[in-house]
Amino acid sequence: MNQTLPDKNGHFGIFGGRYAAETLMPALIELERAYQTARKDKKFQKEFEWYQHEYAGRVTPLYYAQRMTATLGGAKIYLKREDLNHTGSHKINNTLGQALLARRMGKKKVIAETGAGQHGVATATVAALFGMECKIFMGEEDIRRQAPNVFRMKILGAEVVPVKSGTATLKDAMNEAMRYWVSSVRDTFYVIGTTAGPHPYPRMVRDFQSVIGREAKKQIIKLEGRNPDVLIACVGGGSNAMGTFYPFRNEKNIAMYGVEAAGHGLWTAEHSASINGGKVGVLHGNKTYLLQDEHGQVRDAYSIAAGLDYPGVGPEHAYFHTTKKVRYVTATDKEAIAAFSFLSLKEGIIPALESAHAIAYAMKMAPKMAKNKIIVICLSGRGDKDAQTIIEKGVIS
Amino acid sequence: MGRIGDRFESLRGRKEKALIVYLTAGDPSLSVTKKLIFGMEKAGVDILEIGVPFSDPTADGPVIQAASQRALKAGTTLQGVLDLVAEARKVSEIPIVLFGYFNPIFAYGVKKFAHAAHSAGVDGVLVVDLPYEEAKELRNYTDVIGIDFISLIAPTTGKERLTKIAAEAMGFLYYISITGITGTAAPKINNIKIEVGKIRKTTNLPIAVGFGISKPQQARDIACFADGVVIGSAVVRLIDENKNNRDLIKIVSDYASVIKKELR
Numbered sequence: 001m002n003q004t005l006p007d008k009n010g011h012f013g014i015f016g017g018r019y020a021a022e023t024l025m026p027a028l029i030e031l032e033r034a035y036q037t038a039r040k041d042k043k044f045q046k047e048f049e050w051y052q053h054e055y056a057g058r059v060t061p062l063y064y065a066q067r068m069t070a071t072l073g074g075a076k077i078y079l080k081r082e083d084l085n086h087t088g089s090h091k092i093n094n095t096l097g098q099a100l101l102a103r104r105m106g107k108k109k110v111i112a113e114t115g116a117g118q119h120g121v122a123t124a125t126v127a128a129l130f131g132m133e134c135k136i137f138m139g140e141e142d143i144r145r146q147a148p149n150v151f152r153m154k155i156l157g158a159e160v161v162p163v164k165s166g167t168a169t170l171k172d173a174m175n176e177a178m179r180y181w182v183s184s185v186r187d188t189f190y191v192i193g194t195t196a197g198p199h200p201y202p203r204m205v206r207d208f209q210s211v212i213g214r215e216a217k218k219q220i221i222k223l224e225g226r227n228p229d230v231l232i233a234c235v236g237g238g239s240n241a242m243g244t245f246y247p248f249r250n251e252k253n254i255a256m257y258g259v260e261a262a263g264h265g266l267w268t269a270e271h272s273a274s275i276n277g278g279k280v281g282v283l284h285g286n287k288t289y290l291l292q293d294e295h296g297q298v299r300d301a302y303s304i305a306a307g308l309d310y311p312g313v314g315p316e317h318a319y320f321h322t323t324k325k326v327r328y329v330t331a332t333d334k335e336a337i338a339a340f341s342f343l344s345l346k347e348g349i350i351p352a353l354e355s356a357h358a359i360a361y362a363m364k365m366a367p368k369m370a371k372n373k374i375i376v377i378c379l380s381g382r383g384d385k386d387a388q389t390i391i392e393k394g395v396i397s
Numbered sequence: 398m399g400r401i402g403d404r405f406e407s408l409r410g411r412k413e414k415a416l417i418v419y420l421t422a423g424d425p426s427l428s429v430t431k432k433l434i435f436g437m438e439k440a441g442v443d444i445l446e447i448g449v450p451f452s453d454p455t456a457d458g459p460v461i462q463a464a465s466q467r468a469l470k471a472g473t474t475l476q477g478v479l480d481l482v483a484e485a486r487k488v489s490e491i492p493i494v495l496f497g498y499f500n501p502i503f504a505y506g507v508k509k510f511a512h513a514a515h516s517a518g519v520d521g522v523l524v525v526d527l528p529y530e531e532a533k534e535l536r537n538y539t540d541v542i543g544i545d546f547i548s549l550i551a552p553t554t555g556k557e558r559l560t561k562i563a564a565e566a567m568g569f570l571y572y573i574s575i576t577g578i579t580g581t582a583a584p585k586i587n588n589i590k591i592e593v594g595k596i597r598k599t600t601n602l603p604i605a606v607g608f609g610i611s612k613p614q615q616a617r618d619i620a621c622f623a624d625g626v627v628i629g630s631a632v633v634r635l636i637d638e639n640k641n642n643r644d645l646i647k648i649v650s651d652y653a654s655v656i657k658k659e660l661r
Contacts, residue, residue, distance in 0.1 A: 009530050009531075017531055018528065021549075022528055022573065025530070025554070025558070026551075026554060027553065029558075175453050175454075175455050182456060183576060185553060186576065282526065283453060284453075285526070292500070295474045295505075296503060297451065297452040298453050
């Protein structure tokens with residue numbers, strides 16, 4: 001595996017790059033330089049680690065899910081408990097890194113897009129922590145279905161800007177955040193929440209999230225004396241999956257599965273499976289797999305999980321797909337809801353609907369595997385925020 | 398030299414400045430856009446930017462966003478826009494620049510696009526999300542076929558970067574007069590003058606100024622130091638407001654000739 005990706009212009013093979021408006025290009029280049037220096041600065045890294053441990057609560061447990069394992073009757077299942085991070089998901093790993101970088105660059109205002117609200121909350125949190133002004137762009141439909149997170153952002157002092165265009169979900173929130181950034185680029189830092197967007201974001205977010213896989217690797221060696229056989233994580237933009245997979249990328253004999261949201265089914269128009277149901281294209285600053293029509297117009301994505309409801313995917317995932325480093329599979333809304341209930345009842349852990357897609361795929365795989373095999377699942381977030389959606393679906397009365 | 402270069406040269410001879418007008422193709426319909434093209438030419442517009450609608454126009458303000466949505470709803474495709482240009486080209490010699498985002502071109506196929514655009518009579522392309530670093534992907538095909546790749550310069554573009562962009566620029570340089578999206582703020586004339594002066598030192602190409610210009614006075618002020626002004630959102634708004642008016646073409650043409658008067 002090539003260690004030097006992305007290249008200097010942010011390409012992972014044919015994917016990635018910096019397809020951005022000229023107004024933003026100088027800011028992206030400045031950001032890349034600032035990040036390159038910070039990355040090599042021991043003081044920056046030390047401070048980042050300090051906040052991860054003392055503030056976000058890392059190291060997160062790698063938990064042996066005994067009842068889940070016993071019920072499924074096959075491979076031994078471990079959950080990487082990113083849901084136990086401060087703010088309830090892996091998103092804080094990245095926002096701490098970017099906020100520290102923003103502070104280092106002298107930026108006092110931050111903006112972010114959010115779908116499920118997890119990244120919005122994680123950004124609002126670090127903005128409060130570092131005394132920065134914060135605006136969060138969120139689709140109106142997502143504001144409705146993720147109301148608890150909207151309240152949290154407001155409590156944390158952030159302004160939540162409702163986005164009405166398109167399907168009023170994550171894609172539209174990102175469009176609006178980019179437009180706002182074009183107008184405010186001189187004093188504002190854009191905290192992108194996933195491994196997408198123009199270079200250097202996919203690489204930077206990957207680096208900040210890689211703590212997930214690095215910890216999991218150490219933990220599984222300590223617990224089992226060996227690497228896992230299978231890694232599973234859900235993929236929307238793909239930050240928790242990239243963070244999980246990346247440190248294992250050069251290991252042999254590990255099958256990695258990225259689970260995309262199949263919504264109402266891949267055969268319908270209502271899903272978010274960009275790799276399984278899309279074509280290569282350019283959106284939001286990078287070249288990647290996109291849900292689009294034959295004329296290159298981007299299609300609206302759909303998933304019950306607001307955080308997966310995005311028509312693109314991080315460019316390095318697109319690269320891992322074409323190089324067959326990772327297998328990209330899918331889980332439907334129905335399967336995710338079943339997995340959500342299963343984990344809640346069997347382990348007393350309410351997973352985010354996003355993470356439930358990874359659980360759902362593990363539920364299919366584990367029974368077919370021998371008992372001495374090991375699966376590690378990234379449980380990227382907790383599901384309190386999804387109570388409303390689950391009640392609306394009539395899962396509980 | 399192509400139609401764009403010829404036009405600037407003859408304007409220079411007459412000591413005039415160029416009026417460049419942006420139209421979103423297919424808003425309200427391709428047949429109206431065609432009539433508007435002819436109307437604009439008669440009104441004295443020098444160059445047309447024909448906007449290819451895209452689902453996610455991240456550099457555009459609300460006016461052009463809405464126009465793009467209407468055009469897409471009306472079924473506008475890149476092929477449809479190319480056919481429109483070919484139709485117009487049968488009778489018109491006005492220089493035409495296709496303006497848009499990369500994905501529709503990428504989906505069409507860049508090589509196929511370069512050939513189709515050339516044979517339709519397109520003179521230039523301006524792709525908002527294809528900056529200097531990524532431009533080769535399209536320029537490998539458009540440069541050799543004689544389509545001008547129009548480059549943008551922003552208020553945030555530094556000196557070193559400006560020099561690099563100018564060295565490879567074609568047609569004209571397009572200076573974005575505000576740090577923002579299209580049609581959302583009034584430009585500050587004095588700042589633009591300074592920036593255009595800086596660009597002038599790096600190139601012999603004409604310099605046009607756009608984003609946020611809507612009034613005759615602004616056009617006159619900018620024409621004192623730039624070679625052309627671009628009017629976009631103001632025209633698109635006028636079209637939308639009068640789309641059911643029988644005199645639509647006349648109303649938009651009258652507006653264009655008022656602006657053009659300031660540039661003579």
